[in-house]
Amino acid sequence: MLDLNAIQKSFDDTAVLRSISLSVAAGEIVALLGPSGCGKTTLLRIIAGLETADSGEVLLDGEDVTAVPVHRRGFGMVFQDYALFPHKNVGQNVVFGLRMQQWPPEKANGRAAQALELVGLAGFAQRAIHELSGGEQQRVALARALAPAPRLLLLDEPLGALDRALRERLMLDLRAILKQAGGLVGRPEGITAVYVTHDQAEAFAIADRVVVMNAGRVEQVGRPTDLYARPASHFVARFLGMENILPAELLGGQPPRAQTPLGPLVFTDLPNSLPVGAATNLLIRPEAARFTTADDTGENVVHGRLADVSFRGRYQIATIVVTVGETAVSLKLEFDTAETLPDIGQPVSLRLNPQAMILLP
Template structure:
């Protein structure tokens, strides 16, 4: 199985080799890109507003942001499906502006798969190979190989209408990987699936991407998905990038309060303020507290009132109004015996888990 990631995409620039050692100038370079979005009623909005991003060969970058943040527009612009109003998009240093979609050698996987209903599973996976005029025998072997990779052995002759949602997305993934795109763009590929399936498939997608050494940009609005799939995460909002960082760094060192809020942090301690045992890190930095940052301690320094309690997948969540901080969620393992869990209105004392407190860069 040729998992070397070398692109055979149709019309791809020859000499685009597989695993360059250095990231400089290689891979995808997005520079100051502006994308306008024209609505059906003729109004124009700026979806991407002067954004720059680099993706090294073999790297998987997640574009994380709330809906409407311009993630999909950026992805479509990279694919060539959306015109770029300003800025450049380059691959290995070569501007792709003049290259039409079908010659870019970039794959794109849609949220809802967009499988060809008039072709069976094998016909769908083979489509890109047919366009690249890959010989039949080789095509068949590659289709089998890809179906094995996505866990759909023997599905070749199945009608795509008979597939479940998860199976369809697996076929869509196999289809976009088949021609060995030099870059794979994934547009919320798991959003339409239910939670359990989404979590399992996120792992499978990561495995498939690393096994094939595919360079990928993965758009999602779900942090867990981004953390599960990506080498680096780019947080996007209102058409701009707020932060690009490895998952752990992003989680522990969010670049701004906006990023921290988007990641789910609930309360902030800033400057020199002193709340309980917590001291603001410095005059500029901010401490961010989220679910898991506080735990109940009989002699903890913080005092709060329980507002509500909830139960979620093996954990009990207490929303506590902490004096001087505001509402913070306290998470603890749930017990079969609910006695001992404070009810709404009860006062609790809390301690701080230092490792679970993020330091927001000024």
């Protein structure tokens, strides 16, 4: 439905987007995920028509809209700070887009009421903007964007201005609303949306597909589960919050092994593109370790010291320091809360599950 073709953009000779190509299917929610300054917001603004690309094209249903001005694109957009019109009340805000489309007032008000109901703010039409809480403002912004039945909904860090607890709750609501909005906008396949965020939990919770961006490039595209299972690069793994990444050299063999600072480790997941001897990184998932006895001499057994424990509710994170010769390697590993850990400072022995380790390409 939406196709981006080799989009490039620089500000004052600094490249912000380096040839981005991307397709979004009808009814799909795609998240652009990346650290601040990766170009995700600029890309969104280029899709909206608020910014012009230096080169490349934006296609909508196969039609080139690169030169179409922003107000003729028929999109909806939710801004990070909501950008509600402070001099209009809730109802006037929501009805604004419909007025631009010359809807008769009667019908427009009905549609606005529907949109407010969809976001759970029925009866709020007469309220002034400054009377609303942050969460309510966010919902008004969503209703305002949805009311004119946009072909494409763009969301720029819509939960970024909210506190953590509210954000957690709205994440789930937001996905539900977007999936239901197809009825309101008359698209049975559901609304098509591009969602910009720097928060991986948010991207995973809301999007059907996630585009990880870094320094103006796409690092990886995939469903949340795929991304989690097979991060395509060191950057993606780090950005998704995985911490145990060790330099590794592929030794080959079946099952494959890699030489790491912890000694040779056996693992099962090998990207097929890597030749033997390649220098790369080994990712150890936090759930990879089981305790074993100090005299265990089997494969993937490491001996270290428990440095710290952090309680996280259903699980606990143990920091384990393994000293091999001169170098100390620190691993962050998750254990069930039910499991009794040794005292801090005690030696521990661990066996690492080969299936919970992958070699990053």
